[in-house]
Amino acid sequence: MSAFSKDEIIDFIYDEARMLDEGRYDAWLALWLPDGHYWMPLDYKQSDPHLVTSLLYEDMFMLKLRVERLNGARTFSQKPKSRCHHVIQRPFVDLLDNEAGLYRTNTSMHYVETRLDDQFLLALTATHDLRRVDGALRIANKRVDLLNSDAAFGNIQLLP
Amino acid sequence: MSKPSDRLMAEDIEYMIQGHQVHRDVYTSRAVYDAEMRHLFANAWVFVGHESQTPKKGDYYTTQIGSQPVIQVRHSDGEIKVLHNRCPHKGTKIAIDREGNTGKFFRCPYHAWSFKTDGCLLAIPLKKGYENTGLDKTENAKGMKAVGAVQNYRGFIFARLSQTGMSFEEFFGESLSSIDNMVDRSPEGRLEVAGPPLRYMHNCNWKMLVENQTDTCHPMVAHESSAGTAVKIWEELGNPEPRPAAMQIIAPFMSPYEFFEGMGIRTWPNGHGHTGVHHSIHSDYSAIAGYFEAMCASYGEERAKAIMDENRHNTIYFPGIMVKGPIQQLRNFIPLGPDKTLVESYIYRLVGAPDELLARTAMYNRMINAPTSIVGHDDLEMYERAQEGLLSDGLEWVNLQRLYPDEEEDFTQEAVENGTTERQMRNQFEAWKTFMTMSMPRRSEQTQEAAE
Numbered sequence: 001m002s003a004f005s006k007d008e009i010i011d012f013i014y015d016e017a018r019m020l021d022e023g024r025y026d027a028w029l030a031l032w033l034p035d036g037h038y039w040m041p042l043d044y045k046q047s048d049p050h051l052v053t054s055l056l057y058e059d060m061f062m063l064k065l066r067v068e069r070l071n072g073a074r075t076f077s078q079k080p081k082s083r084c085h086h087v088i089q090r091p092f093v094d095l096l097d098n099e100a101g102l103y104r105t106n107t108s109m110h111y112v113e114t115r116l117d118d119q120f121l122l123a124l125t126a127t128h129d130l131r132r133v134d135g136a137l138r139i140a141n142k143r144v145d146l147l148n149s150d151a152a153f154g155n156i157q158l159l160p
Numbered sequence: 161m162s163k164p165s166d167r168l169m170a171e172d173i174e175y176m177i178q179g180h181q182v183h184r185d186v187y188t189s190r191a192v193y194d195a196e197m198r199h200l201f202a203n204a205w206v207f208v209g210h211e212s213q214t215p216k217k218g219d220y221y222t223t224q225i226g227s228q229p230v231i232q233v234r235h236s237d238g239e240i241k242v243l244h245n246r247c248p249h250k251g252t253k254i255a256i257d258r259e260g261n262t263g264k265f266f267r268c269p270y271h272a273w274s275f276k277t278d279g280c281l282l283a284i285p286l287k288k289g290y291e292n293t294g295l296d297k298t299e300n301a302k303g304m305k306a307v308g309a310v311q312n313y314r315g316f317i318f319a320r321l322s323q324t325g326m327s328f329e330e331f332f333g334e335s336l337s338s339i340d341n342m343v344d345r346s347p348e349g350r351l352e353v354a355g356p357p358l359r360y361m362h363n364c365n366w367k368m369l370v371e372n373q374t375d376t377c378h379p380m381v382a383h384e385s386s387a388g389t390a391v392k393i394w395e396e397l398g399n400p401e402p403r404p405a406a407m408q409i410i411a412p413f414m415s416p417y418e419f420f421e422g423m424g425i426r427t428w429p430n431g432h433g434h435t436g437v438h439h440s441i442h443s444d445y446s447a448i449a450g451y452f453e454a455m456c457a458s459y460g461e462e463r464a465k466a467i468m469d470e471n472r473h474n475t476i477y478f479p480g481i482m483v484k485g486p487i488q489q490l491r492n493f494i495p496l497g498p499d500k501t502l503v504e505s506y507i508y509r510l511v512g513a514p515d516e517l518l519a520r521t522a523m524y525n526r527m528i529n530a531p532t533s534i535v536g537h538d539d540l541e542m543y544e545r546a547q548e549g550l551l552s553d554g555l556e557w558v559n560l561q562r563l564y565p566d567e568e569e570d571f572t573q574e575a576v577e578n579g580t581t582e583r584q585m586r587n588q589f590e591a592w593k594t595f596m597t598m599s600m601p602r603r604s605e606q607t608q609e610a611a612e
């Protein structure tokens with residue numbers, strides 16, 4: 001049994017943000033467990049992903065579709081491409097259970113996305129449920145709570 | 161108040177709508193937008209909200225009719241009222257939060273004037289200060305002004321700002337059958353709003369969104385990147401069944417032109433119409449256990465089948481909403497300026513039906529209509545490119561000629577046509593012209609008056 005230190009858990013979160021900023025989506029998708037979901041609620045403190053609308057509640061098929069689409073020849077909303085930038089605060093490690101191989105982090109961040117002359121900033125908190133599988137950390141679920149999730153947005157095309 | 165000469169006249173509006181083409185000013189001009197708010201959105205019946213958003217006495221919800229801030233509120237007699245959201249004293253908005261409960265009365269936070277939930281003035285502090293001032297003879301002393309007329313149709317609240325005008329029944333006519341079908345899909349014949357709406361800001365004119373709802377020649381082009389890629393990934397995975405949710409919901413956008421031609425478009429008078437007369441992209445959704453049984457128990461098998469076999473895709477209730485019956489979704493296109501539109505996408509629970517239906521509805525809403533949706537991204541990209549492109553002086557007219565009969569079209573009769581026609585867009589502009597000009601001065605009349 002390999003045990004993870006608090007620093008290793010935190011480094012994992014930093015590495016994930018860097019993959020997204022650098023557009024290394026194959027590596028990013030490989031972090032995920034096959035039954036994972038990326039959830040971005042629409043309502044403040046929303047508890048149900050199924051019976052009310054969310055901004056995102058995506059399984060691996062949707063996430064794969066989302067990132068593959070970014071490179072399509074006829075992906076018109078990505079001509080030119082968007083870029084993104086995460087500035088993250090040191091994650092809180094709220095659960096570190098090496099016995100069960102379960103971990104949970106809570107990370108505040110500022111997310112900036114830009115395309116052409118437009119740029120916007122989102123303040124958010126990401127909650128990661130991580131699991132140890134074959135000695136490596138993997139994402140079991142990720143929840144992203146936008147500070148202003150109930151505001152009207154234009155296109156948000158990349159992933160916080 | 162602007163001088164009459166600054167204002168558009170009926171002739172100006174009529175010039176902009178020429179059957180097969182419309183002048184680009186209808187999308188770009190501030191003067192046209194202002195006239196729409198003053199005339200079109202006052203004369204037409206406009207969607208306000210759903211009664212389940214204000215279930216208890218004193219419950220209110222704030223929204224807009226065109227540019228007009230209004231409050232939908234459940235009055236003490238149980239009826240739903242629609243009031244202008246403005247204190248008659250200094251103009252302060254009475255309610256700012258999107259929803260809440262005000263109890264038995266509204267109280268302005270500025271000087272504590274209070275109003276019953278039907279808008280009538282209840283009390284003014286230190287009222288002796290108004291004795292013998294003539295306040296009681298003013299409109300302001302009556303209270304918060306109600307809109308011209310309100311109709312609750314099977315739970316959907318519509319309002320007409322203008323005190324006089326076309327009746328609700330005449331305005332919508334047979335088009336109400338789409339709302340009927342959506343509500344009938346509940347075994348109890350009742351819908352309930354499910355959570356807050358998606359709110360998606362569009363830097364384009366509101367009419368582009370309305371037109372796109374019956375534009376069946378764009379999905380396979382604009383959405384190739386999402387629908388086409390979904391099909392590709394599914395095939396790479398070895399065509400797994402049951403199909404992933406994304407395949408059921410997004411992949412039908414890649415259906416060929418022939419599919420959309422055969423789907424059919426129906427138009428009704430006053431700008432209403434729908435796609436999906438014969439079949440639609442919603443036809444092949446997998447059945448959900450227990451639902452058909454619940455419908456049969458309520459309606460009997462024959463009627464249940466008839467309700468569920470209806471596959472209307474998008475129904476436009478002109479001017480500002482689209483209803484998607486098989487999905488229980490309503491999208492409200494709220495105009496904020498000539499080049500700014502807020503789209504709110506609501507979903508509803510079919511009361512008495514299994515939760516799985518609502519889960520699919522919520523999934524549809526986020527997959528297709530969220531600011532984070534890969535389908536929505538390409539739609540918004542098209543609208544915003546059009547809004548920018550229309551500033552070009554290269555051409556003044558926007559073309560609406562697909563399957564145009566090359567003669568004057570009769571929009572006073574219901575019609576069913578090839579599903580790729582742009583007739584419904586032309587129908588909308590005919591209604592636009594009618595409701596814009598019905599309360600607008602005419603240059604010819606003014607010239608005549610001057611001559612007399």
